[in-house]
Amino acid sequence: MSAKTEIIVINEKDNVATALKELSAGAEVSFEFQGHIEKIRLLSDIPVGHKLALRDIEKGEAVIKYGEHIGQSTSRISRGEYVHVHNVVSQVRGERS
Amino acid sequence: MNFQGYRRLDGKAGTRNHVLVIPSVGCSQGVAQEIARGLKGVVYLPNVAGCGQMGEDRTVVKKTLVGFGTNPNTFSVLVVGLGCEELTPNEIRKGIIPSGKRVEVVTIQDVGGTRKTTALGRRIVKEMLQDASKLSGEPIPVSELILGTECGGSDYTSGLASNPAVGIVCDMLVAEGGTVILSETPEVIGAEHLLAKRARTPEIGQEILSAVARCENRAIAAGQNIREGNPAPGNIAGGITTLEEKSLGCIYKGGTGPLEKVVTYASHPQEKGLVYMDTPAHDIEQLTGMIAGGAQIVLFTTGRGTPVGSPIAPVIKITGNRQTYLKMKDNVDIDVSKILQGKETIPEGGKRIFGEMISVASGKLTKAEKLGQGDFCIFKMNPDI
Numbered sequence: 001m002s003a004k005t006e007i008i009v010i011n012e013k014d015n016v017a018t019a020l021k022e023l024s025a026g027a028e029v030s031f032e033f034q035g036h037i038e039k040i041r042l043l044s045d046i047p048v049g050h051k052l053a054l055r056d057i058e059k060g061e062a063v064i065k066y067g068e069h070i071g072q073s074t075s076r077i078s079r080g081e082y083v084h085v086h087n088v089v090s091q092v093r094g095e096r097s
Numbered sequence: 098m099n100f101q102g103y104r105r106l107d108g109k110a111g112t113r114n115h116v117l118v119i120p121s122v123g124c125s126q127g128v129a130q131e132i133a134r135g136l137k138g139v140v141y142l143p144n145v146a147g148c149g150q151m152g153e154d155r156t157v158v159k160k161t162l163v164g165f166g167t168n169p170n171t172f173s174v175l176v177v178g179l180g181c182e183e184l185t186p187n188e189i190r191k192g193i194i195p196s197g198k199r200v201e202v203v204t205i206q207d208v209g210g211t212r213k214t215t216a217l218g219r220r221i222v223k224e225m226l227q228d229a230s231k232l233s234g235e236p237i238p239v240s241e242l243i244l245g246t247e248c249g250g251s252d253y254t255s256g257l258a259s260n261p262a263v264g265i266v267c268d269m270l271v272a273e274g275g276t277v278i279l280s281e282t283p284e285v286i287g288a289e290h291l292l293a294k295r296a297r298t299p300e301i302g303q304e305i306l307s308a309v310a311r312c313e314n315r316a317i318a319a320g321q322n323i324r325e326g327n328p329a330p331g332n333i334a335g336g337i338t339t340l341e342e343k344s345l346g347c348i349y350k351g352g353t354g355p356l357e358k359v360v361t362y363a364s365h366p367q368e369k370g371l372v373y374m375d376t377p378a379h380d381i382e383q384l385t386g387m388i389a390g391g392a393q394i395v396l397f398t399t400g401r402g403t404p405v406g407s408p409i410a411p412v413i414k415i416t417g418n419r420q421t422y423l424k425m426k427d428n429v430d431i432d433v434s435k436i437l438q439g440k441e442t443i444p445e446g447g448k449r450i451f452g453e454m455i456s457v458a459s460g461k462l463t464k465a466e467k468l469g470q471g472d473f474c475i476f477k478m479n480p481d482i
Contacts (some may be wrong), residue, residue, distance in 0.1 A: 005438055005439025005440070006438075006439075008257055008436070008437065008443075010261050010349070010443065011261075011353075018257055018336065019336075020438075020439065021133060022102065032442075035388075037240075047336065048170055049253050049257075049335050049336035051250070051336065064130065065342055065345065066261075066342075066345040066346070066349045067353060068288070068291045068341070068345055069291065070338065070339050070341045070342035071338060071339040071341060071342070075319035080424075083338070084336070084338050084424075085333060085338055087429065088338050088339065090287075090338075090339035090340055090341060091339075091341065092287050092324075092340055092341060096112075
């Protein structure tokens with residue numbers, strides 16, 4: 001089990017994680033992936049409950065949480081960057097349609 | 098892997114051994130309650146339906162009452178009728194008979210009033226109790242479990258801790274050959290295409306899409322568009338980005354398995370693995386539908402805490418919110434808040450819940466059972482006539 005407690009990854013297919021506390025740009029967070037610990041340097045401030053990229057996500061690529069597509073990126077998102085409504089769009093008829 | 102359960106004559110197995118009193122109509126509910134009063138091992142359904150429902154609603158009311166009688170957690174049944182109701186107690190009795198259980202009927206207008214009917218009813222259920230006490234538990238494979246899943250009073254911890262942990266339990270039970278019911282159609286809106294992709298056949302996938310479309314259209318007919326403005330500004334402020342993400346946070350509690358079947362409200366799934374039941378989001382109507390469909394145990398995740406329980410099936414309450422657990426200890430069984438503190442992983446939390454589920458299936462009482470919380474409410478489409 002990871003000793004760090006800053007972020008949570010729900011499913012190992014996910015390319016985003018959720019912050020469990022307020023995180024600041026420049027901080028280093030870690031998570032467990034396939035039995036080893038990976039470290040990420042944050043590029044943005046991440047409010048608690050909000051998401052950060054675990055991998056580089058290309059423009060138009062699927063954003064994955066719960067092992068499923070939760071939306072599509074509208075710009076390139078770098079590892080450690082804040083992921084939310086400013087760079088992800090829903091793929092179903094809904095809020096911003 | 099086994100739990101300690103009760104084998105029934107129809108081959109099914111229960112986690113409990115209740116004598117059940119079913120009022121076939123709201124008018125006989127008070128007498129049913131009097132019959133069950135103070136008798137340990139006797140439970141009753143606070144049913145208010147049975148008269149004034151037509152068409153599909155009448156069918157669903159009958160199916161639900163019969164489903165509680167045939168649910169393997171029920172040992173034997175006393176149906177209490179008034180005498181002039183539209184859905185007769187004999188219809189309920191006939192529906193339960195194929196399960197091989199003893200089913201008796203008392204009718205208030207025939208027996209002659211509350212006191213006489215209560216006295217007669219109590220004599221009958223006491224006999225049933227004696228027979229029930231002679232049946233001892235035996236090891237039953239967990240593959241015979243039908244697990245109902247539900248969430249209510251959700252908060253940010255539900256999608257991050259309790260639902261993912263329950264998802265692990267569901268994947269474990271499916272791997273053991275058991276059955277998991279996922280339900281609550283309004284919560285699937287926005288993620289139905291993802292659930293449909295996991296369906297065993299395209300036809301099953303289409304059934305999920307149709308169930309969601311029917312639900313949305315009903316809401317639109319009532320003047321509400323569930324999809325519009327969702328996620329709400331408060332959700333977005335809390336970190337939810339899209340409707341898919343919000344809905345997945347709810348349906349992830351069913352695990353990641355392929356979807357084997359879609360059943361209608363209160364229908365008994367014959368398939369093993371993950372099945373979907375088309376129910377409303379109303380907590381007690383949802384719970385009632387799954388138990389009428391044969392669920393012998395339910396995992397219920399909650400962020401804010403809830404007292405909900407069932408007359409015949411143990412309902413295990415799980416929260417990822419530490420404050421809720423401390424504040425609502427009367428009602429909440431399992432605290433998985435350590436997942437959000439990084440002190441327990443989601444799979445570890447899931448394994449802990451699985452272990453507790455086996456203990457409860459084997460007779461350990463839930464908080465709701467200790468409090469005697471026996472909620473019951475049938476989903477109807479139309480107003481009563």
